[in-house]
Amino acid sequence: xxxxxxxxDVPGTTIFDxxxxxxxxxxNQFCMSLMKADNRTRFKAxxxxxxxxxxxxxxxxxxxLARDLNRCIALGGNIYFLxxxxxxxxxxxxxxxxxxxxxxEDEYRAMMLAGGRSAQxxxxxxxxxxxxxxxxxxxxxxxxKGAV
Amino acid sequence: xxRITASVYTSxxxxxxxxIDLGKTTEAYWKPVFQxxxxxxxxxKDNAPDVIFxxxxxxxxxxxxxxxxxxxxxxxxxxxxxxxxxxxxPVPKVxxxxxxxxxxxxxxxxxxxxxxxxxxxxxxxxxTVPLSLMCGQPQAxxxxxxPFAVNVVQYPVPSGRRCFELGKAIGRAIASFDTPLNVxxxxxxxxxxQLQGPRAGLINKEFDNMFLDRLIADPAGLAQVPHIDYVxxxxxxxxxxxxxxxxxxxxxxxxGGGKPHVAHRFYHVPASNTAVGHLILENPA
Numbered sequence: 001x002x003x004x005x006x007x008x009d010v011p012g013t014t015i016f017d018x019x020x021x022x023x024x025x026x027x028n029q030f031c032m033s034l035m036k037a038d039n040r041t042r043f044k045a046x047x048x049x050x051x052x053x054x055x056x057x058x059x060x061x062x063x064x065l066a067r068d069l070n071r072c073i074a075l076g077g078n079i080y081f082l083x084x085x086x087x088x089x090x091x092x093x094x095x096x097x098x099x100x101x102x103x104x105e106d107e108y109r110a111m112m113l114a115g116g117r118s119a120q121x122x123x124x125x126x127x128x129x130x131x132x133x134x135x136x137x138x139x140x141x142x143x144x145k146g147a148v
Numbered sequence: 149x150x151r152i153t154a155s156v157y158t159s160x161x162x163x164x165x166x167x168i169d170l171g172k173t174t175e176a177y178w179k180p181v182f183q184x185x186x187x188x189x190x191x192x193k194d195n196a197p198d199v200i201f202x203x204x205x206x207x208x209x210x211x212x213x214x215x216x217x218x219x220x221x222x223x224x225x226x227x228x229x230x231x232x233x234x235x236x237x238p239v240p241k242v243x244x245x246x247x248x249x250x251x252x253x254x255x256x257x258x259x260x261x262x263x264x265x266x267x268x269x270x271x272x273x274x275x276t277v278p279l280s281l282m283c284g285q286p287q288a289x290x291x292x293x294x295p296f297a298v299n300v301v302q303y304p305v306p307s308g309r310r311c312f313e314l315g316k317a318i319g320r321a322i323a324s325f326d327t328p329l330n331v332x333x334x335x336x337x338x339x340x341x342q343l344q345g346p347r348a349g350l351i352n353k354e355f356d357n358m359f360l361d362r363l364i365a366d367p368a369g370l371a372q373v374p375h376i377d378y379v380x381x382x383x384x385x386x387x388x389x390x391x392x393x394x395x396x397x398x399x400x401x402x403x404g405g406g407k408p409h410v411a412h413r414f415y416h417v418p419a420s421n422t423a424v425g426h427l428i429l430e431n432p433a
Contacts, residue, residue, distance in 0.1 A: 006376045007375070011347060012345040012348075013342065013345050013347050013379070013384050015303050015379065015384060025213055029213060029214075032208060032212040035231060035233055040233075070346070073345065078208070078302070080208040081213075083233070084232075087232065087233025088233065092163065093421060097342075097344070097421045098348065098349070100344060101346055101349065108349065111349055112420070112421065115353070115418075116340075116417060116418055117342075117349040118350075118351075118352075119350060119380070133346075136346050
């Protein structure tokens with residue numbers, strides 16, 4: 001009998017369960033290594049060489065190099081681990097979270113100041129909230145896409 | 149005998165710690181957050197505990213994917229503030245209470261909860277931000293602290309029901325410690341927030357205030373709320389709120405005593421990506 005995973009239909013959300021954790025083990029442990037200042041220095045000096053020391057998949061390495069956090073999460077990354085990359089880059093948690101929405105930093109910050117993203121339309125895949133797949137990317141980037 | 153006099157509940161947003169450490173608490177963005185804790189700082193002085201039992205979660209700091217304990221109790225004599233990638237927070241080291249912590253570990257494990265006993269561990273913002281919010285910036289924290297880390301990083305996290313039952317067991321354990329100590333139990337994390345994916349930034353004021361109402365008046369009912377409701381309504385990281393049920397389960401009314409007094413309640417949006425919630429509940433004397 002398969003496991004009960006009632007969280008697979010939450011839009012714009014990946015739950016870091018045992019399966020994701022297994023896929024992302026080396027990616028997340030690489031992130032963890034950036035807790036040490038020496039490792040941060042070595043990573044910044046030559047990112048590719050540092051990544052090649054880890055038995056990560058090529059797709060995981062490319063996602064890290066591109067700082068594509070959504071892709072990192074799809075490949076088994078967890079945000080609390082990925083945050084170590086952001087810390088190495090000098091980014092705040094708000095900048096990291098915002099980068100996954102397609103919004104600019106100012107747009108994301110303004111959304112939070114206005115009370116944050118509503119749960120309305122964003123509870124289940126198939127509704128029409130702003131976190132749904134058909135409404136990405138968000139913010140001006142999305143409007144420009146629509147205009148083309 | 150030791151006695152739980154009060155429980156404290158608060159978010160532990162890392163940006164709050166950074167705002168304190170960088171002297172930004174009076175800036176327009178942060179002022180309303182810290183004003184919500186003015187009462188609490190005075191209350192801490194007026195109701196100084198002998199020990200704080202502090203329920204929090206580690207954010208991939210002390211625990212990587214090498215080991216993922218569901219419930220971990222810190223029994224060490226002291227705990228250092230962790231370097232989370234920005235350098236350690238400039239806050240005092242945390243002094244533990246090994247005697248009470250070991251007593252609680254033994255009692256709670258005999259009560260069928262399989263705790264992991266941790267004798268060496270750095271503590272991250274999950275533990276130090278609540279101390280900063282409640283105590284300000286002292287040279288030393290006002291009393292020993294027992295860190296109690298809950299896994300809310302890798303799913304499945306413990307259910308609200310199990311957290312509430314664990315709180316009851318912790319309450320029994322503290323009540324059976326022979327030294328007369330005034331103990332506070334703190335539950336931290338939350339409130340609604342999501343830090344990942346296109347749904348990042350989710351905030352749900354209605355859910356959060358319902359949670360605060362029910363935590364006060366209907367904790368046993370609230371403990372039945374399943375994980376998926378937290379994820380859908382309060383965001384993937386809002387699931388940290390199950391930790392508040394551990395502290396609530398240790399209060400006197402749950403063991404047949406009198407109802408708690410609501411000394412303070414505060415709610416504010418936003419702090420960085422997160423809704424800030426805060427409660428102080430006092431047991432009847």
